[in-house]
Amino acid sequence: MKSETGSNSSARAPLSQERVLHAAVAVADQGGLESLTMRRLGEHLGVEAMSLYKHVASKDQILDGIIDIVVGEIDLPSPGTHWKTAMRQRANSARRVLTGHPWAIGMLESRNAMGPAALRYTDAVIGSLRGGGFSIELAAHAFWLLDSYIYGFVVQELSLPFPTDEKSASRATAETLPLDEYPHLVEMATEHVTSPDQYAIEFEFGLDLILDGLEKHRDG
Amino acid sequence: MKSETGSNSSARAPLSQERVLHAAVAVADQGGLESLTMRRLGEHLGVEAMSLYKHVASKDQILDGIIDIVVGEIDLPSPGTHWKTAMRQRANSARRVLTGHPWAIGMLESRNAMGPAALRYTDAVIGSLRGGGFSIELAAHAFWLLDSYIYGFVVQELSLPFPTDEKSASRATAETLPLDEYPHLVEMATEHVTSPDQYAIEFEFGLDLILDGLEKHRDG
DNA sequence: TTCTCTTGGCTTACTTAGTAATCCTACGGG
DNA sequence: CCCGTAGGATTACTAAGTAAGCCAAGAGAA
Numbered sequence: 001m002k003s004e005t006g007s008n009s010s011a012r013a014p015l016s017q018e019r020v021l022h023a024a025v026a027v028a029d030q031g032g033l034e035s036l037t038m039r040r041l042g043e044h045l046g047v048e049a050m051s052l053y054k055h056v057a058s059k060d061q062i063l064d065g066i067i068d069i070v071v072g073e074i075d076l077p078s079p080g081t082h083w084k085t086a087m088r089q090r091a092n093s094a095r096r097v098l099t100g101h102p103w104a105i106g107m108l109e110s111r112n113a114m115g116p117a118a119l120r121y122t123d124a125v126i127g128s129l130r131g132g133g134f135s136i137e138l139a140a141h142a143f144w145l146l147d148s149y150i151y152g153f154v155v156q157e158l159s160l161p162f163p164t165d166e167k168s169a170s171r172a173t174a175e176t177l178p179l180d181e182y183p184h185l186v187e188m189a190t191e192h193v194t195s196p197d198q199y200a201i202e203f204e205f206g207l208d209l210i211l212d213g214l215e216k217h218r219d220g
Numbered sequence: 221m222k223s224e225t226g227s228n229s230s231a232r233a234p235l236s237q238e239r240v241l242h243a244a245v246a247v248a249d250q251g252g253l254e255s256l257t258m259r260r261l262g263e264h265l266g267v268e269a270m271s272l273y274k275h276v277a278s279k280d281q282i283l284d285g286i287i288d289i290v291v292g293e294i295d296l297p298s299p300g301t302h303w304k305t306a307m308r309q310r311a312n313s314a315r316r317v318l319t320g321h322p323w324a325i326g327m328l329e330s331r332n333a334m335g336p337a338a339l340r341y342t343d344a345v346i347g348s349l350r351g352g353g354f355s356i357e358l359a360a361h362a363f364w365l366l367d368s369y370i371y372g373f374v375v376q377e378l379s380l381p382f383p384t385d386e387k388s389a390s391r392a393t394a395e396t397l398p399l400d401e402y403p404h405l406v407e408m409a410t411e412h413v414t415s416p417d418q419y420a421i422e423f424e425f426g427l428d429l430i431l432d433g434l435e436k437h438r439d440g
Numbered sequence: 441t442t443c444t445c446t447t448g449g450c451t452t453a454c455t456t457a458g459t460a461a462t463c464c465t466a467c468g469g470g
Numbered sequence: 471c472c473c474g475t476a477g478g479a480t481t482a483c484t485a486a487g488t489a490a491g492c493c494a495a496g497a498g499a500a
Contacts, residue, residue: 037456050460054478055477106329112380119401120402122405126408130407136412137412140408140412141425145369147372148369148370148375151368152370153372155371156364159328182342183343185346187350191356210433213429213433214429235448257485258488268451269487270488270489273488
């Protein structure tokens with residue numbers, strides 16, 4: 001098993017900070033944040049845990065790094081696009097990316113260092129709004145509002161059990177609950193359909209409402 | 221030091237699940253989530269770590285419990301109030317509570333249990349909307365939209381360095397950044413005033429926009 | 441009273457984490 | 471040919487969650 005003498009062709013690719021961070025994303029994606037340990041990450045890269053420290057300073061730095069990688073996956077508004085289209089696109093892209101890396105959203109509040117991708121993202125969004133005729137003040141408002149909505153929506157979407165676990169949802173709403181204590185909850189659970197793409201519809205509703213409201217502010 | 225023989229007056233109050241959970245909130249409040257360890261929690265209660273397990277099943281259960289305690293601190297809309305007033309009140313209350321326990325927001329996505337307080341909260345909000353003339357569908361939309369906004373706003377508010385650390389903010393925006401790479405960011409940082417209660421103003425803006433939009437939907 | 445449960449605490453010890461300190465080895469330039 | 475260094479492995483320390491089992495004090499029952 002240790003026939004790796006000399007210039008064997010299967011000599012593993014050398015580590016690098018980049019490879020470590022991308023591997024960390026992969027590990028977190030498949031096992032969740034709590035499965036991302038230095039030893040497991042090393043294993044994933046065919047390397048001992050301590051070897052990682054030759055490329056990153058600490059686990060904290062890894063955590064900062066993988067957030068920025070995720071943020072970097074969000075599509076930036078392309079310069080020419082109308083602001084409303086651009087905002088809709090980046091909102092949908094952000095939601096897709098964040099739900100695709102469910103561990104990421106929970107880290108946004110704890111680590112406040114904005115990496116390069118986060119800076120680029122923020123700059124592009126504000127730029128798109130300014131280009132769309134928003135004042136500085138209104139652009140700031142719009143940015144806060146839209147980002148709040150996106151983050152919060154994803155937080156809720158991920159914290160609700162529906163998508164992953166069909167039967168736990170019905171059990172939670174139908175059996176476990178003391179039905180008469182929460183009449184409105186029960187009413188909603190029974191009468192409000194919950195289709196697989198309900199979240200997309202729900203997301204669109206709020207997004208449209210916000211974009212329309214912003215447009216009115218811009219024009220009025 | 222072990223003079224606690226017999227019916228000493230300073231015999232410590234007996235533990236209980238409630239006392240453990242409230243102590244856990246206190247520990248997390250003063251030291252952050254990562255400072256909440258079983259040993260420290262025990263210390264805080266004058267007890268060994270393992271003794272806690274006579275009252276709670278696991279640390280996970282503690283985490284679920286303290287979230288529900290925090291949610292329970294949010295003011296519920298009082299039944300008689302106009303829906304718009306009620307939503308504004310509970311939004312402000314929720315923001316106040318969540319920023320007061322900064323560790324809480326990051327846990328909302330990971331633990332999906334919904335304790336009794338969360339159920340009560342959800343039920344009351346939906347009830348207020350239904351009472352205000354919202355259809356089931358629109359009440360669901362409104363709930364999602366408002367809660368997304370609140371959660372997301374708090375996430376952003378807590379992840380930005382401004383309030384706690386005055387000089388790190390200016391350093392981050394003024395010195396560390398390669399200024400010309402992020403022109404819009406720089407513009408906003410320089411021209412957009414950031415007063416201490418900026419967050420409250422920012423929050424109001426989005427809240428008003430959303431509430432007005434919802435009202436329009438309800439009436440049209 | 442005395443014996444025995446039960447309740448609620450303590451002690452010990454095992455596992456898994458992050459990481460400091462140290463060591464080893466192959467390679468590249470003098 | 472030698473040696474410094476880069477990039478890996480080894481060992482070991484500390485802190486955390488928690489399983490297992492011990493022990494004291496109070497509440498009934500005989």
